[in-house]
Amino acid sequence: MDLFEIVRAAGRRWYVLVAGLILTGGLVMAVLRIIPLTYDVQSSVLLLPPRQTASANGPVTDGGNPFLNLGGLDVVAGVLSKSLMDSASVESIVPKGSHAEYTVEPDPSVSGSVLAVTASDRTPAGAFSTLDSVLALTTTRLKALQDEVNATGGSQVRLMVITDNTVAEPNTSALVRTLIVVVAAGLVITALLAISVDALLRRRKTRKAARLAAREAAEEDSAASAVPDARAPSGKRASPGRTARPAKPATSGKRRRPAEPAVSTTADVAREPVVAEPVEAEAAATEPRFDFDDFDDAVDDSVELSDDVARDDDDADLVADRR
CATH class of the missing domain: 3.30.70.1130 (EIF_2_alpha)
Incomplete structure (x- = not known):
C-alpha cells in the first residue's frame, strides 16, 4: 500500500481520524497535568x-x-x-x-x-x-x-x-520529550486504526456483494427451473412417474371388454423419460401446499374407474342374456 492509498483510506474514515485526534489531545492534557513544569x-x-x-622565593x-x-x-x-x-x-x-x-x-x-x-x-x-x-x-x-x-x-x-x-x-526538557512520544504514538495509532477500519469495512462490503450476487443467481435459476414443461398438457402440470394414458379403443355396436394394459418391462421403464419436479421457491418448499392439479387427476382416475366397472357389469349381463 503506497502513500496515496493510505491517504485515501484515512480520508474515507475521517471520523476515525477525528476520534483519534481528540483522544490524542486528551492524552496531551493528561501529560501536562501529570508531568508538571x-x-x-x-x-x-x-x-x-x-x-x-611560603616566602616569595619558595613554593606554596x-x-x-x-x-x-x-x-x-x-x-x-x-x-x-x-x-x-x-x-x-x-x-x-x-x-x-x-x-x-x-x-x-x-x-x-x-x-x-x-x-x-x-x-x-x-x-x-x-x-x-x-x-x-x-x-x-x-x-x-x-x-x-x-x-x-x-x-x-x-x-x-x-x-x-x-x-x-x-x-x-x-x-521543559522532560515535558517536551514526553509530549513528543505521546503525540507521535497517538498519530501513528490513529492512522493505523483508520486504515484497519477501512480495510475491514471494504472486505465486509465485498463479501456482502458476493453473497447478494450469489442469491440473485440462485433466484434466477429457481425461476428458470420453475417454468412448466412444454410437453405437458396446458392447464395440467406433468407429475413425476405419470405417463400419458392410452386412448380407449372405439367399439362398434356391441360393447367389448377393454384389453388389459401391457405391463411395462424394466427396459421400458428405463427408457421412459423422467420429468424433473420443478424447483419451487425455498419458502414454498418448506411449507405444505395443496396441489389442485393432482386433485383433478385423482378425480378423473376415479371417474374412469367407475366407468370401467359399469361397462364390466353390462358385459356380464349381455353374456347372461345370450345364454
Missing part, C-alpha cells in the same frame, strides 16, 4: 588554596593539609562533590515528600577546581531554597572534612561562590 537554578563554586604560603606549602598532598585542588573538589551527594546529605536537604532535587559535580566547562551546583523544584521559590541549603552544606562539609584530617586553620581550602543566579529558568 520544573524550575532550575544554578550556581558555581570555586575552591581556593589555603592562606598559608601545604601547611599540614593532607588533601593538598593528593594532587591539588581538583582532588578536593571531587571528594567534596561525592560527599555532598550521599544519602544522608540528600535527606538533610530534601525532606521526604518534597519534589526538589539537586546535583553537585565538577564543572566540565571550566578547567580547574570549580563545582557546579544545580537545584530544581516545581516552584522558583523552592528551587532557590534548595540551592541555598546546598551552598550552606558545602561550606560546612568542606570544613568538616579538613578538620577530620587535622588540617590547621591556615592550611584549609576555602570556597568562593563565583556565580549566583537570581532567576529560576523553567526546565
Whole structure:
C-alpha cells in the first residue's frame, strides 16, 4: 500500500481520524497535568588554596593539609562533590515528600577546581531554597572534612561562590520529550486504526456483494427451473412417474371388454423419460401446499374407474342374456 492509498483510506474514515485526534489531545492534557513544569537554578563554586604560603622565593606549602598532598585542588573538589551527594546529605536537604532535587559535580566547562551546583523544584521559590541549603552544606562539609584530617586553620581550602543566579529558568526538557512520544504514538495509532477500519469495512462490503450476487443467481435459476414443461398438457402440470394414458379403443355396436394394459418391462421403464419436479421457491418448499392439479387427476382416475366397472357389469349381463 503506497502513500496515496493510505491517504485515501484515512480520508474515507475521517471520523476515525477525528476520534483519534481528540483522544490524542486528551492524552496531551493528561501529560501536562501529570508531568508538571520544573524550575532550575544554578550556581558555581570555586575552591581556593589555603592562606598559608611560603616566602616569595619558595613554593606554596601545604601547611599540614593532607588533601593538598593528593594532587591539588581538583582532588578536593571531587571528594567534596561525592560527599555532598550521599544519602544522608540528600535527606538533610530534601525532606521526604518534597519534589526538589539537586546535583553537585565538577564543572566540565571550566578547567580547574570549580563545582557546579544545580537545584530544581516545581516552584522558583523552592528551587532557590534548595540551592541555598546546598551552598550552606558545602561550606560546612568542606570544613568538616579538613578538620577530620587535622588540617590547621591556615592550611584549609576555602570556597568562593563565583556565580549566583537570581532567576529560576523553567526546565521543559522532560515535558517536551514526553509530549513528543505521546503525540507521535497517538498519530501513528490513529492512522493505523483508520486504515484497519477501512480495510475491514471494504472486505465486509465485498463479501456482502458476493453473497447478494450469489442469491440473485440462485433466484434466477429457481425461476428458470420453475417454468412448466412444454410437453405437458396446458392447464395440467406433468407429475413425476405419470405417463400419458392410452386412448380407449372405439367399439362398434356391441360393447367389448377393454384389453388389459401391457405391463411395462424394466427396459421400458428405463427408457421412459423422467420429468424433473420443478424447483419451487425455498419458502414454498418448506411449507405444505395443496396441489389442485393432482386433485383433478385423482378425480378423473376415479371417474374412469367407475366407468370401467359399469361397462364390466353390462358385459356380464349381455353374456347372461345370450345364454
